[in-house]
Amino acid sequence: MAPFTRESDMPPMVSLSICIPTRNRQGYCIETMRAIAGSGERDFEVIVADNSDDPAPLRQAFDSFSDHRFRLVAPQGRVLSMVDNWERLIPETAGHWISVIGDDDYIDPAVGGLIRRFEGLRPDVEAIGWGRMNFHWPDNRPVPTLASVPTGAGCWASDRVDLQDRLFRWSEGRSRPSCGFGIYHGAVRRTLMERIRQTYGGRYFEHPVVDYDSNCKVVAEARSLLYCERPFSVLGECAASNSASALSLERLKVLVETFKTESASDLIRANPDFPFTLFEAGASLCVSIAATTVWFCRKYGIDLTGFEANFARAAMDECRYSPSLEAYEAKVANIRAGFAAWDGGRWADLFEPAPFNAPKTVNALSGVMEDMIHLREDRLRVTTPGEFYRYAEHAIMPVGHVVAGTRSFVT
Structure with a gap:
C-alpha cells in the first residue's frame, strides 16, 4: 500500500479521489474506510495519508484490507503539520475530481454521479458543493446533542x-x-x-486552517461553481475533533495547545493585520476562520471593504x-482584546x-426547522457517521432522483 513513485505506477484515471x-x-479512520468500502460504486479511489505517531494500526488494517480502491500513504518518520499532510495527498491522487474529508467523517461515493451530471450540464464547472449532515460520535456528547439532516x-x-462577498468580507455577519x-x-x-498551485506560491495549501485556505482559493479562482442541497x-465530530471545542471549554484548551505545538507555520502566531489570538482559553473557530480569510486577502490583494463591521457582528x-x-466570558475577553489591538482600537x-x-433547554426535542431535520442523538441506534448517513437517507431525496435531474436546475 505504499504511494506510487513513478507516473507509470499510477492507476488509470478515475472520476473521484x-x-x-x-x-x-x-480507530475513527478505520470505521470511515469501512463505511466507504460498503459502496457499490467503482469509479473512485480513497487515499489515506497517515501522520500518526504509531503507523502500525493503519498498516495492519490495510494489510487485511483487499479493496483495490484504497491506498495508504505512510508516515514520513516525523510529524507533519496538518497543512503539509494535506499537501502530500494531492500528488498521490488519480481522479479528475478531488475531495478531502476528515478521518471521523463520511462521504457517499455516489456523489460521483452528481459530478457527472453537473459536468454534462456545465462542462466548465470547476467546483461542486453539496449539503452536509452533522453527527456527533457517542464519545463527543458532553451535553445533549442533535444530529442534523438538510x-x-x-x-x-x-x-x-456573492460568494466572495460572503467569504472575504463576511457580509452575512454570522459566526461562519x-x-x-x-x-x-x-x-x-x-x-x-493545479492552477491554484501555480498561482499561489507553488503549493495547493498554505495556511494551517487548511479547509478555509482551500475555500478562499477555490472561490477566488473557480470559473463555474455548482451546488446541490x-x-x-x-x-462527524468525535471527542478528538477540532469542532468538539464548541461543546467543552476543557476540550478547547487541549485542542488549542495541540494546534500550537503541531503547526509548523508562523502564519497564525503573529498576524499584525488581525491581532486576535488563537492560543488562549477564549479562542474561537470564528476568529481562526477570520484570521485565514484576512491573511489570504491581504497577501493576494483582495478588497476587504466592510469586513471590520461585518466581523464584529460575526464575533x-x-x-x-x-x-x-x-x-x-473567556471568549468575550479574548475577542475584546483583539479589537483593542486592531488598528489602534478603531473598531473596538x-x-x-x-x-x-443560559439556554432554558438544550437540544431536548427532535423536529424540522428551516429545511433541516434535527434528531436527538441519545435516541439514535447508530454509532458512526456512515451508519447515520444510511439511516438519514430514508428521509431525503434518493440519490438516483437527484442524479437523474428529477429536481430542476436553477441558473
Whole structure:
C-alpha cells in the first residue's frame, strides 16, 4: 500500500479521489474506510495519508484490507503539520475530481454521479458543493446533542461575486461565512487544483486552517461553481475533533495547545493585520476562520471593504452560542482584546456582545426547522457517521432522483 513513485505506477484515471488525512485517530479512520468500502460504486479511489505517531494500526488494517480502491500513504518518520499532510495527498491522487474529508467523517461515493451530471450540464464547472449532515460520535456528547439532516434537493449555479462577498468580507455577519465550496466536503476539478498551485506560491495549501485556505482559493479562482442541497457527506465530530471545542471549554484548551505545538507555520502566531489570538482559553473557530480569510486577502490583494463591521457582528454571533458562562466570558475577553489591538482600537466600539443568556433547554426535542431535520442523538441506534448517513437517507431525496435531474436546475 505504499504511494506510487513513478507516473507509470499510477492507476488509470478515475472520476473521484477521496482523500483522508489522519493523525492519531486510527480507530475513527478505520470505521470511515469501512463505511466507504460498503459502496457499490467503482469509479473512485480513497487515499489515506497517515501522520500518526504509531503507523502500525493503519498498516495492519490495510494489510487485511483487499479493496483495490484504497491506498495508504505512510508516515514520513516525523510529524507533519496538518497543512503539509494535506499537501502530500494531492500528488498521490488519480481522479479528475478531488475531495478531502476528515478521518471521523463520511462521504457517499455516489456523489460521483452528481459530478457527472453537473459536468454534462456545465462542462466548465470547476467546483461542486453539496449539503452536509452533522453527527456527533457517542464519545463527543458532553451535553445533549442533535444530529442534523438538510432536506432540500435543489441544484443551482452559484454567483462567484456573492460568494466572495460572503467569504472575504463576511457580509452575512454570522459566526461562519456560508461558502459551500472548497476541497473539504466538496469536489474540486484537478485542473483547478493545479492552477491554484501555480498561482499561489507553488503549493495547493498554505495556511494551517487548511479547509478555509482551500475555500478562499477555490472561490477566488473557480470559473463555474455548482451546488446541490441534497447532502452527500457527514461532518462527524468525535471527542478528538477540532469542532468538539464548541461543546467543552476543557476540550478547547487541549485542542488549542495541540494546534500550537503541531503547526509548523508562523502564519497564525503573529498576524499584525488581525491581532486576535488563537492560543488562549477564549479562542474561537470564528476568529481562526477570520484570521485565514484576512491573511489570504491581504497577501493576494483582495478588497476587504466592510469586513471590520461585518466581523464584529460575526464575533457577537459567535458569543451568543457559548455553552457556559465561563466559556462566554473567556471568549468575550479574548475577542475584546483583539479589537483593542486592531488598528489602534478603531473598531473596538463595534463589538458589543449581548449578555450571556443560559439556554432554558438544550437540544431536548427532535423536529424540522428551516429545511433541516434535527434528531436527538441519545435516541439514535447508530454509532458512526456512515451508519447515520444510511439511516438519514430514508428521509431525503434518493440519490438516483437527484442524479437523474428529477429536481430542476436553477441558473
